[in-house]
Amino acid sequence: MCDVKNILLCGVGGQGTILASKILSTCLVDAGYDVKMSEIHGMAQRGGSVTTQVRYGKKVYSPIIGRGSADILVSFEAMEGLRYLDQLKPEGVVVVNDYKIPSSTILAGLEEYPEDAIEILKAKAKTKVIDAGEIASSLGNPKAMNIVLLGSLVKLMGLESLNWKSAIEKCVKPAFVELNIKALEEGMNAV
Amino acid sequence: MKELLTGNEAVARGAYEAGVVYASAYPGTPSTEIMETIATYKGDIIAEWAPNEKVALESAIGASIAGARTLASMKHVGLNVAADPLFTFAYTGVNGGMVIISADDPGVHSSQNEQDNRNYAKFAKIPMLEPSDSQEAKDMVRYALEISEKYDTPVLMRMTTRVCHSKSLVELAERNNVPKKPYVKNLQKYDAVPAVAKILREKIEERLKKLEDFSNETELNFIEMNDSKIGVIASGVAYQYAKEVFKDGASYLKIGFSYPLPMKKIKEFASKVETLYVIEELDPFMEEQIKAAGIKCIGKEKIPAMGELNPDIIAKNLLGKENRVIEYDRSIVAKRPPVLCAGCPHRGFFYDLTKRKDIVITSDIGCYGLSSQPPLNAKDTSICMGAGFSMAHGAQKVFNKFNEKMKTVAVLGDSTFFHSGITSLLNAVYNKSNAVFCILDNRITGMTGHQENPGTGFTLQGDPTVITDIEKVVRALGVENVRTVNPLEISEMKDAMDWALSNEELTVIITKWPCVLKKLSQKDKDDFGDYKGLCYVDDNKCIGCKICIKTGCPALKYDKKLNKVSIDKTQCVGCKLCVQVCPKKAISKVGE
Ligand code: SF4
Ligand code: SF4
Secondary structure (H helix, E strand, C coil), rough: CCEEEEEEEEEECCHHHHHHHHHHHHHHHCCCCCEEEECCCCCCCCCCEEEEEEEECCCCCCCCCCCCEEEEEHHHHHHHHHCCHHHHEEEEEEEEEECCCCCHHHHHCCCCCCCCCHHHHHHHHHHEEEEEHHEEEHHHHHHHHHHHHHHHHHCCCCCCCCHHHHHHHCCCCCHHHHHHHHHHHHHHCCC | CEEEEEEHHHHHHHHHHCCCCCEEECCCCCCCCHHHHHHEEEEEEEECCCCCCCHHHHHHHHHHCCCCCCEEEEHHHHHHHHHHEEEEEEECCCCCCCEEEEEEECCCCCCCCCCCCCHHHHHHHHCCCCCCCCCHHHHHHHHHHHHHHCCCCCEEEEEEHHHHHHEEEEECCCCCCCCCCCCCHHHHCCCCCHHHHHHHHHHHHHHHHHHHHHHHHCCCCEEEEHHHHHHHECCCCCHHHHHHHHHHCCCCEECCECCCCCCHHHHHHHHCCCCEEEEEECCCCHHHHHHHHCCCCCCCCCCCCCCCCCHHHHHHHHCCCCCCCCCHHHHHCCCCCCCHHHHHHHHHHHHHHCCCCEEECCCCCCCCHHCCCCCCCCCCECCCCCCCHHHHHHHHHHHCCCHHHEEEEEEEEEEHHHHHHHHHHHHHHHHHCCCCEEEEEEECCCCCCEECCCCCEECCCCCCCCCCCCCHHHHHCCCCEEEEECCCCCCHHHHHHHHHHHHHEEEEEEEEECCCCCCHHHHHHHHHHHCCCCECCCCCCCCCCCCCHHCCCCCCCEECCCCCCCCCCCCCCCEEEEHHHHCCCCEEEECC
16 A cells, blocks of 8 residues: 555664664554554674664555665664665665764674765765764763654654654653653754 | 554463463574563463473473463474474373464574474474464464364464564453363373374374364455455465555455365365465465365465565566665675674683684584674584584594594583583583583573573572572583683683693583673672773773784774774773783773
């Protein structure tokens, strides 16, 4: 069904992509959409490439999308955006965090980090670059990067009017609610 | 009330609602969260981690015979371990209903092989269900238990990674407290000696016939007639993919109960459509049976029999439709394999091994398996749980016989040792091995996400329990050369390995230090102290030799332009492995 929207989030284990997708899905369900969400677990706890896919609409069948079918690709790390660029619709949008995490093969000197990753994304697709680390740090917690990126996604998908406060309250510890709401707002303002 | 649940959470909810009383499992991706979620229904359900899948199933069998509804869950390879009791339990049948969950991993996301466990249903001659989303996963647990009790058989339910780990909406209901059945002693049913087994064997054939009738009647297999040009027979998540691609442009026979197949319904459906596709993930399980029944269909000619299926493959192979994609040079994207965490106690152990020559490292399944990644490259083999120890024994015997100067070093973890390493070590002791056996005890089951095990002092549902002392077990098996060391102390590790490799007899090294991600218990704090902190590099002293980088710690970053190393504060936990290897003493721990 063409009313189904496809969102792909990618990043590195430990960056909080799963929590961001959880808040997103919770909010979409509360808004009355049919939602399916799928995540790929890496083998170890940290450091691997992580993706989650969220699909919403009136009726959703498959929990996963294929190449060339994401409406929006949100990348929590620059190179990961490049890894999953083929999943994006040619007319889709990329939101990329201006943040680099070298992988183990790069640290071991076996491969090079593609320094121009963001430039390539810009050349190939409609791309928004967000310095989520900077924004989150200015709020007092660099780890809230994930929610800043979620905020940008919300704005670009036109979902601002949903009840994000309630979704955040359902998904994070009370002590972090305030911070996350702020981070979400800043993320919306950043695009 | 509707909730967004993963397939695994939905199975757990299904068990709760269907009145399951006892459940057991061994953790393994993608099945782990089933038992973790069932454990939260403490008071209603007894949920346990067993040391391996065979033990899990056997315990569940006991609970079923005692009269309770029960569940056992495992990943696909776990069913291989549990296959022995399964085949005979298929003969005896149940008292309280029993459902066995097999979580298959098409596409090998986190496993050592790809196998289609629907074959086990046919092999063991038991019924099988295949949910296609979370709602069905929940509902089918109840169906499975009802079928189990009605037809006196264990029931297999096949999940796949995508069903286990994707979330969709589920309608919740209350728990149905099914009364426990009385236990009745019945040797003709539960005592599978040859004379009894022969009689039970015949009963199974009769049961299969009845089950096929049921398969033709049940609402778990249903027809959706739309356009009759294309007909699709699909099961599991493949049904959702088919719907995604064909929408209302095809008719469907959705198979939820896939063994025995509803042949009557299939024939009826086939006669109504022009072209019949069978869409299933992995083996041509349904297709072969359908073709054998003389029904014309298209299946594996078009749909690959390996790897994970997705809507794209179906659209491309059956409709010739392909999405436009953005073209770019993918080769510049570096790999990002999972790595041992910063501060992982296994790193110290493997760092020592990287220095050794003429050794073969036979590994097992767990975080330590990640030692094959550069720069450690410290692993030669991995086959299945427990195999590391047995393989080391076999290989060492051969090296000895041909007088090769080769030593085998076997590596497994605490949980794997309890799983089936104990029996492998027993074999090595008995058959006079002289290999080196290493048990990397990180005080928890690490890779699957921190499950308790017989060594941790807690049960799954959080009750304090006996701590099995690995060193004592090893000694009790008859090993005399045993040393327990802290793997993060390089000199201690080196000493122990020198000693082990020069030893003429079987030697066991136990490394003992908690996983950095473990939530420390009071006992852990008493035993290991509060060691966490932060290390930093003194720029003036660092000469950029990159020796520290060879430890493979992801918190260490080398800057080419500056020719200096720095430490990422968000990752470092202050394990001090790098402090010990730096020749210039450029690294120190904050406050020391
Ligand atoms: S989870 Fe624990 S055992 Fe596994 S790699 Fe990380 S620190 Fe090591
Ligand atoms: S080992 Fe020491 S001197 Fe060498 S790169 Fe690392 S910190 Fe610098």
